[in-house]
Amino acid sequence: MTRESISSVQVALIVGGGIGGMAAAIALSERGVKVEIVDLDPEWRVYGAGITITGPTLRAYRRLGLLDAIKQQGAITNKTRLFKYDGTHLHDLEEPVIEEGLPATGGIMRPILHRIMQKRVKELEIPVRLGLTVTALENEGDEVAVTFSDGSNARYGLVVGSDSVASAVRDLAFPHMAPAVPTGQGCWRISIRKPPGLEYGEFYLGHENPCGITACAPDSVYMWMLTRHEERERFMDEEELYNELKRLLADFGGNAGWIRDNMTRQDWINYRPLAAVLQPKPWYNGRIVLLGDAVHATTPHLASGAGMAVESGIVLAEELAAAASAEAGLLAYQERRYPRCKDVIDSSVSVGRLQLAHGDPREHAHILEGALSRLNEPF
Template identity: 60%
Template sequence: MTELAPITAISTALVVGGGIGGMAAAIDLAARGVAVTLIDLDPEWRVYGAGITITGPTLRAYQRLGMVDDIAREGAIVAGSSMFLFNGMHLRDLDEPPIEEGLPATGGIMRPILHHLMQQRIAAAGIPVRLGVTVDTLANRDGGVDVSFSDGTTGRYDVVIGADSVRSRVRELAFPHMSEAERTGQGCWRVSMKKPPTLERGEMFFGHRYMVGITRCGEDRIYLWLLTPHADGEDRLEGEALVAQMKAHLADFGGNAGWVRDTMTAEDWVNYRPLAAKIQPRPWSDGRIVLLGDAVHATTPHLASGAGIAVESALVLGEELARAESAEAALTAYEERRYERCRDVVETSVSIGAAQLAGRPGEEIGGIMGAALHRLAGPF
């Protein structure tokens, strides 16, 4: 991690939420000299078992945290992806050049492994972590925020950062003009398992009413995602019934998608959830309380950019706190830099899902995705 400009506008910060965005903010602020405390509601600090696609823009953000070598070592770095018809017929290979010199092109990693790598960075930075606790009250007062916690303790911080997921407690307490993320009508099925013998790079399957992709996440690990219209009751399936329904949705697919269907079992990590998204209305800060990540720009997986824009937001927040004379000015500048980019990701992702639900041609959907990824390659 390169040396960062110190922050003088604040000396303490509370980060609520120990996911990707929260940990990125804590790592960056601590490197700039801020005394950070990180809290997470889960007493075991767990994360979903799915993989995560690491696009070029996401790798660029992690490069700023000094973590690209970690991701390459523990995940998979590839030069591009391959496109197939849903029956397994190869259409073409897409070579994806790095968006910056010296940066890998794209790749993937298991989400629990990525979280563990970031948790190691938190520990190495000496950042105090409190688990099984969240915030009960937040009050801006005299240039700081008074906080009461769910375990009965209290504290005072120069800034409070709400990075506590799509169901943000910080958002609920401090931002009454915001609301919950809204369901899009689609659902996402995921399975994490061993790699098909012939798969070397990411794969995407087109020409079907369902969209399927496979991401290589390590030497012998992949995750497959499947997007379908949401049907009532599917989010309550478990065990063998969940696996059977996912296999049924994959019935028409060939190639490595068919291999995954035929090979997956209830012993693999299988998950389904309805998709929800929302770009929250401005302002994103109230006094010295601010939001980032899914708490304020929850998106769907269509552009594989949720983690990337969360890390970007954390980095921009640190940059603006180092640049500004006051915390309030920094939070305003952070919002100005982030709103349009995050809005683009969320609204474009939702529009891709809507196009899939409407049965729009694959070429049209691919064009929307390609244009959005080109925009994301620009500076943040």
């Protein structure tokens, strides 16, 4: 596919080589920008269990040319099954196909998704420097003077901060922004072999701690569970994580119960408190701009955090290509992304509040169905 080239930016720095940063790097590079990536992790790793990939997220990955690899290395389906927490089947949700030839939904292990994107970055010959971040940024006309954590300096026509919810770029260049706000919930995740009877994604409802299972490969799944977050004096060790998740699953039947009965201490288990924020405008300062969790961090209720980051990387490149100047392109990017990201964050946080208050499940469904329907619209 022919991409309209970007004339207002010749060289760009991407700070943060995660999903959003790589999406921006790919989209900018394909439009003629010379891109560099720096990432703080010297091994350029990603931790985590699986990731649910909704139809809108798959659509964004198709725009990057990565859909086939995701289909080959992940798991694709067209249905989500709803159960009462004890395993009683309630209803099947048929996932709509939002574009011809596009799978409805699916899942993939996060490290595998990372490797798919890393492979494309390497194919585009985008330099990646690891164990590095930025310590100073200064707008100077149509360039940004950058000081790196190793003491070196360079100049770029654009700096993209995609360096996580704890963004160094945001701290340096956006004093009107603040850290993400805890929501009061926490998310448990476990990666485990696939239960014998699982064919589709599954949600377990009606319990104070809802959970779900997503297939990520022919033989593996991840399960998530949302609970009220309780502050602890220290992080739980592997033994405590195992015992606590097993206890939380005590009431569950179906494949959630199977996971409880078959999980071992060798299965990857993680817990983290949830936080979210839609940062106030402006999202850009001169030639410095933010995307992903650095500026629109959400919770997993709509399974759209990664999708929003990928979309933002694509939209940034599209608007820079369409605009007469970099400044006009950054403004257009901000205005195009702000309402969509706001909708995702507001809807996700609202569902979390209802869960904490043991609200009416019908209200949960109403919020989720409305938000998911809007997500299916073009971005």
